[in-house]
Amino acid sequence: MSVLRLTVIWHGNFAGGGPIAEALAAHFEGAEDEPNSSGLTIPVRVRCKGADPSDSLSAPLPLMTGDDTINIVLLLFEGNLVTAFEKHWSSFANSIRAELDAHPDRTLVLPMRLGDRSAIAPFDDIQSIPTSLFLGSGLSDPRWMRRLTLTIVAHIGNYLRRLEQFEKDPATPIDETLLSRFPLFLSHAKTDALAVVNAIRDHLANNNYGVDTFIDAKDLPAGLGYEKMFTAAIRAGAVVAIRSDAYSSRPWCRWETLEGKRLLRPIVVLDLFRDAELRMNPYGGNVPALRLVDPSVSGENAQAEMDRAVLAIMTEAVRIMVWNRRVMSxxxxxxxxxxxxxxxxxxxxxxxxxxxxxxxxxxxxxxxxxxxxxxxxxxxxxxxxxxxxxxxxxxxxxxxxx
Incomplete structure (x- = not known):
């Protein structure tokens, strides 16, 4: 069984490192039997101090590596860490790079730019995460921290998808594997949920999470049958059931939820319920659900609401990918x-x-x-x-x- 571990690395002089690591630990380490837990149970470790307390310039302890460990490494690059990697932590930085080069099938390095510098050796040839795209004003803003968490979750999900592909076809190296975007099948009743569907689609347009949306009216080519194409889209991604008042009355909506369960795919319910329904969907339970504020009335919070929904969806997708790896043991x-x-x-x-x-x-x-x-x-x-x-x-x- 592969152990998935997230390690957050920053320099001890950077006051923001601790809050970021704590927020990620709260999301990734929750136990499955705790209310509101993500169920990921991925341990979060930190490296922010030298291994020798008597030597202020000593490098941190090396990462734990091995055949049964998948290391996700988040580098919080601001001035202090940049300087440390250039000087007294250079051997530590080089050891991470050496592990990545030798074992890309068990190492993912995510450089995150918290300053203006974009090329930081020995990771200057690796795509970084620009925090300039995050919502909010910074560390003290929950919207900013949620966008950070969502970004990390999405990149871990993309890595696990590439790892699955590599394990099926080892002839193509994992670091040369390109995947199509992860489709979110937006299951909805057009009569009262179309505004939300369009808001989700617009929110994810040109996103850097590696996800996409599938909407029947826009993405199903003319001449093709509903059922087979819907099954193909669901099998490749996740089902997002938008529970509006009309949702349960639509046979196709109920079928889409059932098909997601038959195929053992991630399913999340976004609750847009406003008034009443004659028959609650009997197949929509036993999956994560969250109340969604209608974006047409949420004003300036619309983007934050969309992030909250997408984070729930991508977290459930990653949880299932992690479980599928763990269950092999x-x-x-x-x-x-x-x-x-x-x-x-x-x-x-x-x-x-x-x-x-x-x-x-x-x-x-x-x-x-x-x-x-x-x-x-x-x-x-x-x-x-x-x-x-x-x-x-x-x-x-x-x-x-x-």
Whole structure:
């Protein structure tokens, strides 16, 4: 199992390094059983001081590396770190660059420019993150910090997608792999959600996150069938279900949510509910959801609202990619504990829809591997009532730490 780790590096004289690292840790390290947690459980480490307390010029401890570690390294470049990398921290900087050059399949370096300088050796040939594109006025502005977090999440997601492609086709080096943009399938009812759809599309126009939107009326070529093209778009990306008053009354909207669950794709609900609906969508649960302020009435906060929504979507996409890597370590343990059973892996705690999809494909005895914690007894009882011969298995049931 690969361990994914985020390390934030800054110079101790830069007062902004601590708040940035704390904000990222709050987002990436949350436990799956905590309310409002992202569920990423990615440890955040820091390097901001020399390893020798008696020597003010000593370099930090080297990064932890190894075959089972994927290092995401965020470099907070302002004047102090630039000077340190040029002088007394140069060996530390060179060791990071050497690890990147030797093992791009387990190292991603993200230089972030917090000043005017853009070329910083030994990372002057690597694309950096310009904070000039961030919303807000700086570190003390929640909008600025949210944009920073969103940017890091998106770049980690793009890296994991390239890593997946490299593992399928090692003939093309990971640092030479180009991917198409990650499509966000905007599932919506045109009668009362079109303004929000257009706002999301406009917000993401020319973005540097590596994401795109798929809207049926604008992106489906004439002459092609809805179902097959929608399935292709959903399989490649994530489903964003915009829950307006009319959403649940639309058969295609309900199908799009179901298709996202059948394909085990990231799904996030943006709640634009205003008044009433005759029948709440029964397939829209068991996924992250957040209340979205209508951009047509949110005024100057519209951009911040869009960032908040996109951060939730990209976080769920990264969570599933991380889970898919972690769950590989569970399969051997599950096969040993439950010999002779089919193994089915779910990126969310199982629900009745998941079991129905599995049983459409097979009647064999199965083990369902899913993120923890184990299901509460009432949920488990219902799933066992329709699931036939199955075992539900969270990581804690196998004694495997994730």
């Amino acid at each position: 569970l399969e051997a343990a599950a096969r040993a504990k439950y010999p002779g059973r089919d193994i089915r892996k779910l990126p969310r705690p199982p629900e009745l829809v998941d079991i129905a999809n599995i049983r459409i494909e097979t009647a064999s005895p199965i083990v369902v591997l899913h993120p923890g914690p184990p299901l509460p007894r009432p949920e488990e009882k219902m799933i066992r009532a329709i699931g036939g011969d199955l075992e539900l298995c969270a990581p804690s049931d196998l004694g495997v730490p994730l």
